[in-house]
Amino acid sequence: MSDPNVRHKVLPGGLRVFSEPLNEATSVALGIWIRAGSRDEEDKVAGISHLMEHMLFKGTPSMDALGIAQAFEGIGAQENAATGEEYTVLYARFLPEHLDRALDIVSDMIKNPTLVDLEREREVIVEEIKMYEDRPDQMADEYLSSLIFHDDTLGRPIIGSAETVRGVDHDTLRGFHGDVYNTANVFVVGAGKLDPDYLESAVEDKFSGLPEGEPFVREAKPTQPESRFFYKFKETEQYHVSMGSLGIPASSEDRFGMAALNNVLGGGMSSRLFQEVREKRGLAYAVYSYHQGYSDAGAIKTYVGSTTGNVEEAVKIISEQLEKVQEETVEAEELERTKQQLKSSTLLALESTAARMNRVGRSVITDSELLKPEEIAERIEAVTADDIRRLARKHLNLDSMYLSAVGPKELDLGRYLN
Secondary structure (H helix, E strand, C coil): CCCCCCEEEECCCCCEEEEEECCCCCCEEEEEEECCCHHHCCHHHCCHHHHHHHHCCCECCCCEHHHHHHHHHHCCCEEEEEECCCCEEEEEEECHHHHHHHHHHHHHHHHCCCCCCHHHHHHHHHHHHHHHHCCHHHHHHHHHHHHHCCCCHHHCCCCCCHHHHHCCCHHHHHHHHHHHCCCCCEEEEEEECCCHHHHHHHHHHHCCCCCCCCCCCCCCCCCCCCCCEEEEECCCCCEEEEEEEECCCCCCCCHHHHHHHHHHHHCCCCCHHHHHHHHCCCCCCEEEEEEEECCCCEEEEEEEEECCCCHHHHHHHHHHHHHHHHHCCCCHHHHHHHHHHHHHHHHHHHHCHHHHHHHHHHHHHHCCCCCCHHHHHHHHHCCCHHHHHHHHHHHCCHHHCEEEEEECCCCCHHHHHC
């Protein structure tokens, strides 16, 4: 961790605390991170990490669900939680004078969840699953992940399925909490107007009793699916298509080059996909690309939503752009514009204490070096046109790409990748 403003301390028992004091800030962002996500689950309980995230808010011996909500509101905190493929995080943002009380609340939630109302909350998540099923763009992304990470848990939906969620009983959930919520997997991140010494002392006090444990071992091992293409029938007004392939880990030395490649391809309004598909031809409202980096793997993806009549041309244009970025060197003007966009979007985000807290947390989760802002700018500036073309040739080769589609009629879109 090369950013000297971020302090790291390992407490007795193994709990880690990361603090980034910002004297100019007016708030504190506090995150309790758990190194456990959907990729760490057994198939039969897929979605249990997300279910556990929900259950943290259902009560402790000292507070019921309403009491937790009132406790956060009593200090004016903005609180929430999230689950990803590799983590669960409970976070809150509040005024500096409320740090002690915020730690009281979150430590109680992490250490002592009563897990009441499980049956009701399972049905809430089933409704959430149904909500996602009404979003065909998200379905296309999930189907694409299942192709890219075939036979690997990274390819599963974070939320699980109705069947697996309903199959988690109280004993299973209690066992999961005991196995996962320990000092090997839990760490605390604070960013903003805070005293690192006080934060470390308070965390040691309030998280005392958290058991020790062993971290999960992660190794992505995707296999080749029988087909590189997947279609799902759904009566939709738009036809939704996701295309992509394996990318790079979040800690890769090429991560800034990959960010530049993604930005050139479909990262903004001046990007090639946006200009060619939307602006010049009017084939779609939404068209973009994105890269997802994990601790040991990654995926680069594109998405387009278009009418059934226009989607084939849109996919054809996207495929042509994927080939073009492999064959031709990015010109100096486009490269410079890309670097300025990346520097601005990355560095301006650091004005937020929540973004600072998230940056540290994700760095720990993915075992990525945490760079100083000026080092980030230097790494971005060091990206060359040759780097972009090299990464494009390795990760955007049409012969090794996958395609998923959701729409009212099956089309032969796979031919554009052959």
